[in-house]
Amino acid sequence: MKLEEQLLKRSENKCELCESAEALTLYEVPPQSTSNEDNCIIICGKCLAQIDKKETLDSKHWNCLTTSMWSEIPGVQVVSWRMLNRLSNESWAMDSLDMMYLDEERMAWAKAAGGLDHDTDTVEFHKDSLGALLQTGDTVVLIKSLDVKGSQLNAKMGTVVKNIRLVDNNTDQIEGKIEGQVIVILTKYVRKQG
Structure with a gap:
């Protein structure tokens, strides 16, 4: 069974962060040398766009982290910690970070990606004449x-x-x-x- 199939089965065909079933994709939590079921997760398009800073951070969407941060899957824990840090200007995110525990190895992994800045910088996007987000490969x-x-x-x-x-x-x-x-x-x- 391919890794993506294993992860879709594990996630019950839902985003492992927000539980959406829309536009699911395999996400390799960086940095990593080989992909496996601990360091890869299934996420939806909305989560991916905001993780990759291709879409403005929507703090309401990320309320899902108060649940996903308790996941036993290392990749989900690391992404939850990183996103909570990016949202640390929100009191609920700070409260969640205070409660969250990562062992030394996972904490080192979580901090290894860098870019744990708060989302104060404005992110520019390619948008069409009506304001719809454009991505490579679109028609x-x-x-x-x-x-x-x-x-x-x-x-x-x-x-x-x-x-x-x-x-x-x-x-x-x-x-x-x-x-x-x-x-x-x-x-x-x-x-x-x-």
Whole structure:
């Protein structure tokens, strides 16, 4: 049985942090050298986006940590501790951290990831014209006809662009292929499909 199948069975097809059944994925709790059932967990898309700081931290969503922190699964304990630390400006999170116990080995693992800063820095995201979050691999539709600089190409309104790529360090731009040509597109001219 593959690791992901084992973990889905263990988690009863629910996020091991918030118990959502939406967009479940295997999460390898960093740092690690080999993946196993102790250092990998099943989490939902919302938890993953906030853990990876691709979405603004929603403290109401993370109230689930008051339950998940008691899990016997090492990976769940470590992620719970890290997220409680990121939320330490919330009194309930501080109370939970005060109650939580990790042995020396797990505490070292929990602290090893670094980045235990509080979420005071603003996180920038790639968003479409309607404010929907864009991710690599998404499909978008052009909401305006665009002339592509340096070529004869005119990308018509309504053109579907599949498998986009986010441009690093510029949340206003994505890359996509139109008529076999990779072009940079401003996010304000696209609408996420699906």
